[in-house]
Amino acid sequence: MSDTGRIRYAVGVDFGGTFIKMALVNEQGVIEARSRKATSEAGTQEGWLDAVEAGVTEMLKERALSKSDLSGIGVGVPGFVDFERGFIFDLTNVPGWKAVTLGPRLEERFGVHSRVDNDVNAMAVGECTFGAGRVYQHAVFVTLGTGVGGALLINNRLYRGACSMAGEIGHMSIELDGIKSPQGLGGLEQYIGNRRLVERAVSLLKSGRKSSLRELAGGDFNAITPELISRAAEQGDELSIEIFDFMAKCLASAFASVTYLLQPQAIIVGGGVAQSGAVLFDPLRKHLKERLSPVFFERLEIKSAALGNDAGVIGAATLAMIE
């Protein structure tokens, strides 16, 4: 609570390529109201600010609150950001957002403290303040999806590196002469990004391997997704279990390196595939045990993220509360 004893709220905005998701979040990290707008409808930057203002007004009205109850507004965006200046360099998959000083414009529009950060950083701050990482001072947050994102919590603060670019776990190399990409050789993401998992499954299926994935996908290889592979693995499908075991091995290699370097108390794994549960986490712990000496392995927790689909908005609101 604030000094006056009144509960204060922050607005969290998860700026995605498809939706602008908003939430009114209280000081305990609990969502009290939600709003959502289509990113395409917002159009220009001014249109986007209008859409966010409309969402904020709706949410405040729903809880019979006014602007003076807000302590801040935080935004998580899919791209590179200069956090200090609230400046967006460029957004992946959202045209028209190159070199935008969003922070000051938010403060002008809403009259409250604002924070703009990369969406993975926002999620990490949310998870580490109100989710799976709230008991740790040093934690590493990883999201598994199209890409593999990451963020570092050091001494209870997000560590951003020399130029706000730290945490790119997806580009850590796991193979000396590995798969080439614009980011280098052998980057983790090149082995376990969503597309790679699906490619691996399709290639094994095409080689004639037996698998229940064929039926689950209705015979259509284009219908195969990481979620489908996860479901098949849960049902005991050998090919799918093999794919998750390979993914776990690659992740374990990077996690072992992260642990030897940083010795975090925990690595928190979020994103779509992380919701697979034991199918991913059991082989992950097995491989990690093989790849860490006992003194390191025993002092490390591997945890699934706790905030699920709300991690983005809660995290963005948290940024405005604590940063």
Added chain:
Amino acid sequence: MSDTGRIRYAVGVDFGGTFIKMALVNEQGVIEARSRKATSEAGTQEGWLDAVEAGVTEMLKERALSKSDLSGIGVGVPGFVDFERGFIFDLTNVPGWKAVTLGPRLEERFGVHSRVDNDVNAMAVGECTFGAGRVYQHAVFVTLGTGVGGALLINNRLYRGACSMAGEIGHMSIELDGIKSPQGLGGLEQYIGNRRLVERAVSLLKSGRKSSLRELAGGDFNAITPELISRAAEQGDELSIEIFDFMAKCLASAFASVTYLLQPQAIIVGGGVAQSGAVLFDPLRKHLKERLSPVFFERLEIKSAALGNDAGVIGAATLAMIE
């Protein structure tokens, strides 16, 4: 200078397997006196404390100073340490130093503030305060030798991780199914530790490859050292250049991972082999450029350590000054 305007000094002790090296270091990080005792002659823990006390007395006398001019005493030891308690778990290569609470015993004996840390951490603090890293807030320090050690400077402080074990760059994995060791699979040290470099050279020589190393070693393979390979490489020996190129590639792979994860401003490379200069640093920068996207590569400095053989004593003294 201290509040009274008088220059204060710290004693740095580099506790090696062969020598106890000591130095009286002033507030600018400059060595004003030195002393050295044989580790074997010191014998017991009490004998070691006596030897250090004798060294300190000699150094103070040499500069016409008294104990009251000392602000502290720092010790760098070759092993695992609980920094907070000044507690040594165990020392590699020095028998009789298991579970020793050295910090309080130093304070009792010398009546000044004391700090005990791992020798690589001590060197890193020295390099980052008075050496190659003094202009950086975020830097990674790496030593190349029998093993590959490391330490992290984050926000101008040594970052020690959850249980004082962070910085083990030598155990970071560079190969998914790589060389096995008690620390896991594919650990950097298993590819570029001193012994590995020599093994690689000997194996190539035995396979019949031409090389000036044969003559430099006087035909005796046991005389081959990393320094000799470095000298041969400088003189243009192809086999030796190849070995350094491989070393640089392995290092670059780990450095790229470190950079994507932490984005330090600089990586500072010390230890015997780092004194090879261009023979190591030219291919290292070349490989690193291939393994980092330009936005990361351009914002990273790769530097040779500046304090050389004095890094240990200056670093230990620095610990006592700033920690």
